[in-house]
Amino acid sequence: MKMKTKIVFILLALMVVFASGCMEQKKEIVIDKPGNVSSYEFEIFQNESSNQTLANTTTYYLLENDTKVQVVHIVVNTSKLEIYPPDILGGSSEESPIQNFVQLVGPANETEANPKTFEKLSSKTNTSDINYTLTQEVIQGVKVINLELKEPVTGFIAYTLENSGEQSFAFVKHDSEFVRVVLPEGYVTGNRVFGIARPEPSSVTYDEKGRQTLLWIPSKTGDQEETIQVKYYTQSAPLLFSAAIIVLLFGVGLVLLHYSRSKKKLEAVRGILDLEKEYEKKQRKRK
Template structure:
């Protein structure tokens, strides 16, 4: 009887363990990814996006001081987006890229134009475009790839997790147009508090009084030495991949410079008070020393008499 009880117990334990293993091997995800278009601004920003009739990829980053950035890409005939997320060590389990929204279609059925982007932005209907999300580490840097099964044209927006603070870095590959939209009430450019590197090609304020910074990231001209090497090796400029370019911005509230001046003034006043007290104390001690030496000399003369 005891043997049967032990046998049933062992079978039950094995069944529980097997069930757990099956759950681990075949995860069940009942949730469906929903594209939240209301989280983004689909503005048709085409400043300098057409050169000699050719469309130049354009990306806009809406910065915040709450730890995330809204990225909106305007693409034509692109199959992959390479995103280099900023590491946030305070939230290691946070997804670097989330809420991917696509307004567009496959390139084979699309003609790129300002009117096409305007119609997509006004409609605001998410597209049924298949994509995959993958990660890789290249030269010690984490990359997130949004890959489409076919080239697409239109808007691609996503939320990029960034560390809490007022510092943002984007690595772009020319040619492209890059725009940073600072939070309302924020600015940049002060060498002591924060500035951009390199300097933007254009700065303006939009209808919501937000400061906009624009870079026209063109393909850099190759040096004469590199051109000689290309000619010797039989390579032309089209075979040379453009060099990625890093754009960084440190932004701050518009009242920060005034606060810095007040802080410096307080520190300067405190330093002046300390120095003045030190000078008075030094003078007082010097006077005491002179009195002691004077008394000692008087006693010495009287002793000789």
């Protein structure tokens, strides 16, 4: 009995060790060539406080083709980023989960976090030469890409992720940062029939290109994580849907009108037939 207990205990211990090893296993991501700086927008977003300071901010630029999303971080004195791809629930492991990686940064101890500094960084044409490592791991079915920089930096970090190809986007928000989602031109969210953002964003505005921009701000709940989902649709979708409903109702009205007229004609014909039958009966009686 004791021997069996020992064997069971050893097997359980091996299972725990094996599971822990799988959970913590990391895969290094190697990017062969520098990303294309000109493919990104580097907006200088300032928070809404009275002193308009720069803070850690992530902006997701959703593209019209739905298959990719561009991500731009404003980082202030940061040496590590956790990146959650849109397929966070799948936990799959592609060969190139992150593409077109760009960094326009400077060492934090030499770079002042103000709009002027970020404006200079945004005008650079070549990516910064700061050493970094990218690793990917799957923990309890959730994929995480870890970006670790050689030293704390301040500036912009940008990359491109694969998206689902549907007009729906989900991501994990760290409660300690500002998060923005910029929808493609001609697309909006907020209609409960066609799609909304959950949880509700702190503000909804339009940028100079007419794109709807959603903002979530940090709260006082600490460094918690929250899943945000945005379902969006073409701006004309509600109008087209309303037009389709009107056309459908008009068609139903025509059918009902035709039915009503046909019914009256049938009733009129039936009345004539009834009169003829009565007339024939009277003629027979006379004979």
